[in-house]
Amino acid sequence: MAQHSEKAKARLNSVNAALESGSLATVQRLINSGLAPQDVAHLLESSPPKVREILWELVDSELEGEVLQHLSEELQGHFLRDMTAEQVANVTSDLDIDDVADILQQLPERVTQEVLDVMDQQDRSRLEQVLGYPEDSAGGLMNTDTITIRADITLEVVLRYLRRHKELPDMTDALLVVNRNNEFIGSLSLRKLLVGDPQQTVREVMSTDTRVIHASQHETEVAKLFERHDLVSAPVVDAQGQLLGRITIDDVVDVIRETADHSLMSMAGLDDEEDTFAPALKTSRRRAVWLGINLITAFMASAVIGLFDATIEKVVALAVLMPIVASMGGIAGSQVLTLVIRGQALGHLSSANFRWLFNRELIVAAINGVLWALVIAAITLLWFGDPGIAAIIGAAIIINLLVAAVSGAALPLIMKARGIDPALAGSVVLTTVTDVVGFLSFLGLATLFYL
Amino acid sequence: MAQHSEKAKARLNSVNAALESGSLATVQRLINSGLAPQDVAHLLESSPPKVREILWELVDSELEGEVLQHLSEELQGHFLRDMTAEQVANVTSDLDIDDVADILQQLPERVTQEVLDVMDQQDRSRLEQVLGYPEDSAGGLMNTDTITIRADITLEVVLRYLRRHKELPDMTDALLVVNRNNEFIGSLSLRKLLVGDPQQTVREVMSTDTRVIHASQHETEVAKLFERHDLVSAPVVDAQGQLLGRITIDDVVDVIRETADHSLMSMAGLDDEEDTFAPALKTSRRRAVWLGINLITAFMASAVIGLFDATIEKVVALAVLMPIVASMGGIAGSQVLTLVIRGQALGHLSSANFRWLFNRELIVAAINGVLWALVIAAITLLWFGDPGIAAIIGAAIIINLLVAAVSGAALPLIMKARGIDPALAGSVVLTTVTDVVGFLSFLGLATLFYL
Numbered sequence: 001m002a003q004h005s006e007k008a009k010a011r012l013n014s015v016n017a018a019l020e021s022g023s024l025a026t027v028q029r030l031i032n033s034g035l036a037p038q039d040v041a042h043l044l045e046s047s048p049p050k051v052r053e054i055l056w057e058l059v060d061s062e063l064e065g066e067v068l069q070h071l072s073e074e075l076q077g078h079f080l081r082d083m084t085a086e087q088v089a090n091v092t093s094d095l096d097i098d099d100v101a102d103i104l105q106q107l108p109e110r111v112t113q114e115v116l117d118v119m120d121q122q123d124r125s126r127l128e129q130v131l132g133y134p135e136d137s138a139g140g141l142m143n144t145d146t147i148t149i150r151a152d153i154t155l156e157v158v159l160r161y162l163r164r165h166k167e168l169p170d171m172t173d174a175l176l177v178v179n180r181n182n183e184f185i186g187s188l189s190l191r192k193l194l195v196g197d198p199q200q201t202v203r204e205v206m207s208t209d210t211r212v213i214h215a216s217q218h219e220t221e222v223a224k225l226f227e228r229h230d231l232v233s234a235p236v237v238d239a240q241g242q243l244l245g246r247i248t249i250d251d252v253v254d255v256i257r258e259t260a261d262h263s264l265m266s267m268a269g270l271d272d273e274e275d276t277f278a279p280a281l282k283t284s285r286r287r288a289v290w291l292g293i294n295l296i297t298a299f300m301a302s303a304v305i306g307l308f309d310a311t312i313e314k315v316v317a318l319a320v321l322m323p324i325v326a327s328m329g330g331i332a333g334s335q336v337l338t339l340v341i342r343g344q345a346l347g348h349l350s351s352a353n354f355r356w357l358f359n360r361e362l363i364v365a366a367i368n369g370v371l372w373a374l375v376i377a378a379i380t381l382l383w384f385g386d387p388g389i390a391a392i393i394g395a396a397i398i399i400n401l402l403v404a405a406v407s408g409a410a411l412p413l414i415m416k417a418r419g420i421d422p423a424l425a426g427s428v429v430l431t432t433v434t435d436v437v438g439f440l441s442f443l444g445l446a447t448l449f450y451l
Numbered sequence: 452m453a454q455h456s457e458k459a460k461a462r463l464n465s466v467n468a469a470l471e472s473g474s475l476a477t478v479q480r481l482i483n484s485g486l487a488p489q490d491v492a493h494l495l496e497s498s499p500p501k502v503r504e505i506l507w508e509l510v511d512s513e514l515e516g517e518v519l520q521h522l523s524e525e526l527q528g529h530f531l532r533d534m535t536a537e538q539v540a541n542v543t544s545d546l547d548i549d550d551v552a553d554i555l556q557q558l559p560e561r562v563t564q565e566v567l568d569v570m571d572q573q574d575r576s577r578l579e580q581v582l583g584y585p586e587d588s589a590g591g592l593m594n595t596d597t598i599t600i601r602a603d604i605t606l607e608v609v610l611r612y613l614r615r616h617k618e619l620p621d622m623t624d625a626l627l628v629v630n631r632n633n634e635f636i637g638s639l640s641l642r643k644l645l646v647g648d649p650q651q652t653v654r655e656v657m658s659t660d661t662r663v664i665h666a667s668q669h670e671t672e673v674a675k676l677f678e679r680h681d682l683v684s685a686p687v688v689d690a691q692g693q694l695l696g697r698i699t700i701d702d703v704v705d706v707i708r709e710t711a712d713h714s715l716m717s718m719a720g721l722d723d724e725e726d727t728f729a730p731a732l733k734t735s736r737r738r739a740v741w742l743g744i745n746l747i748t749a750f751m752a753s754a755v756i757g758l759f760d761a762t763i764e765k766v767v768a769l770a771v772l773m774p775i776v777a778s779m780g781g782i783a784g785s786q787v788l789t790l791v792i793r794g795q796a797l798g799h800l801s802s803a804n805f806r807w808l809f810n811r812e813l814i815v816a817a818i819n820g821v822l823w824a825l826v827i828a829a830i831t832l833l834w835f836g837d838p839g840i841a842a843i844i845g846a847a848i849i850i851n852l853l854v855a856a857v858s859g860a861a862l863p864l865i866m867k868a869r870g871i872d873p874a875l876a877g878s879v880v881l882t883t884v885t886d887v888v889g890f891l892s893f894l895g896l897a898t899l900f901y902l
Contacts, residue, residue: 260712268785268786276793287819
């Protein structure tokens, strides 16, 4: 019978039940025979540290590699730290080269070399090729398990050649056609091979407009190509056009997931590889840094307020109302910031259309500035019965929303040009700007025109 | 020669150059022969409204369907609005059923019916089947272009049967095996078909542990299954186990992208289908709603400050320092909130491990609370030379960080249980809590112990 995802869920639940009742033998049996390695990895990711250690002890050593491959980098590093080079070489011996490379990159340089030393010659040279490229490049993402053929043979011969294999590599949707110099010249999809006339040659049937990826391309470029052209796999070549390997959609899906995750987590000052169940001390240390950075901006805002303490002393209503100006600016700015950061990620923004976007945001800020300035002024008038303060808060709102739009649109571009990640630094800088401008405009206008 | 992505980029640049120089004939030629439909769609997405209208006019009518399929829902709706039912039926005639269904879902009910009426019988009945399921379910995501075979034939026969096709559907990585009642019983991957002995029967070679998807499953469940098990396609069955169609990885990648996008955009109160280049008025209207909601919470914070105006009048330093307490609480809370929302999205959180996470967050809040309370108290002491205010702000920081941790962890769970999207509503409610508690604890403690 076909395996339903409900079954997997039910099994996962029985593991949890067995864990709670403390029957480790049952847990061990379920982990090693009932669950797929992916599900065991998911179970480990979803467990608090102590339970995690117990579960990992129960995983059969021949399954460890498969499970490791599906763990986050943080957890991979955690479990690998306690292994010897021989153990690492053993558990990774059955995995795809690109997955082994990912795992080895979690180890210190010295240990990686030790692991390479105990591997067999073929695995080592393949692995060294992948490790020679940056982790976030196409070369670091590629697999070397390609099936290559020549263009001048018939499909009949290809079919006979394939039957000599016991199995084809996972995610093989096409055979790659190379010339005698191992240069990539085209691809023959399995779908075409199956419907083609066996007497035709590969050259007659192969497709020559295949999207080719250069080993040095960044992984986000690769992901865009896969997404836009609905690819399952794509050949990777070096600068000379020689075939190095191929990239498959499963690894690209991970890149897409991680890139999207990165923006979300960065905007809250979190690491996207952050383990949901990291221990309290580790978590505290990481969060403390972000709180410290934000504290500096908070004190800058306070310093601005401090400039006007004499004004506030005379008109306490200003202290009551001032957070509104800062908060509205922060919200409006973060909307623009998020839109621009997403536009950058999707590749929608260029110098050609940025001016249009910038002007649009200024118009939007003006419209919403006037609208909400009127609403806030009206409420202020009703609350404090003072037309002066009402007029001043209205003016401050308009100023802050315009400044928020300018900063929200410009900051990501400036940061990206300087190599700073806008998702990480954008919101802190933006909040500083909208807080400072908000307090400065409101309290400053009050000091100038009201007292 | 193989087509490089640099070439596509160069072509896109020449379109932009031609657009700027106003030579529309060149643009038209490039769009209709030089660029892939995906790239034309990308060009439309990246263009301001007026340029967009001009470009769309230049797209050949036979390419319109292909281009439409790659546009965001918002833009699909925009261009479809001006078409007649016949035109819609025409431009979509060559597309996959699931893509046509997506496009039709952008039309008013009445128009969809008109389009169905002018389609041929077979297309209509297939389409009605897909349209019968919610857009965000497996049924709405599936395609009906499956190749099915019986279990008792030999691979030899399968190979001959396939050769009768001119081509196999895109993303076909397996043939689906059904019994005489059209119930799904297994799948035969092309990879196995190619290496298998031609005399073996399908039953001997097929895999029976294929992940099967139920038409009613939610699309995010489907995406998790594809991600976790590295699938290229998966069969979809109804409640009786009858094969309905299949889901392919290209559509799942879109789901993954949209789900991730949704969290990021929602947290800034933006619609994830939001067009980066929407006109100013439309954008203003959407943003105004979010600003209005946040204004309510800002006034609630002001009302809390207003309770203590007498206290502030006596000690202006309180007004200067109070934003620090609120801001630190907001930052700490949003970190917990983001972590929990991501944990929910990844399926890492359950009632079994939530208690652990909740306690961890309380410990982290206590550690960071004490740490930053000391730092802030020390700075306050240096700044105002007043140990009383220093002690009070320290205490308020600890209280607000603890409350922020509790709200950040609990809000997403409470909201999810009530069917509210935590990514959308979480940050507003959280900020309200940390602002109100921040001002209340700081000004309240000052009123009680300092005056």
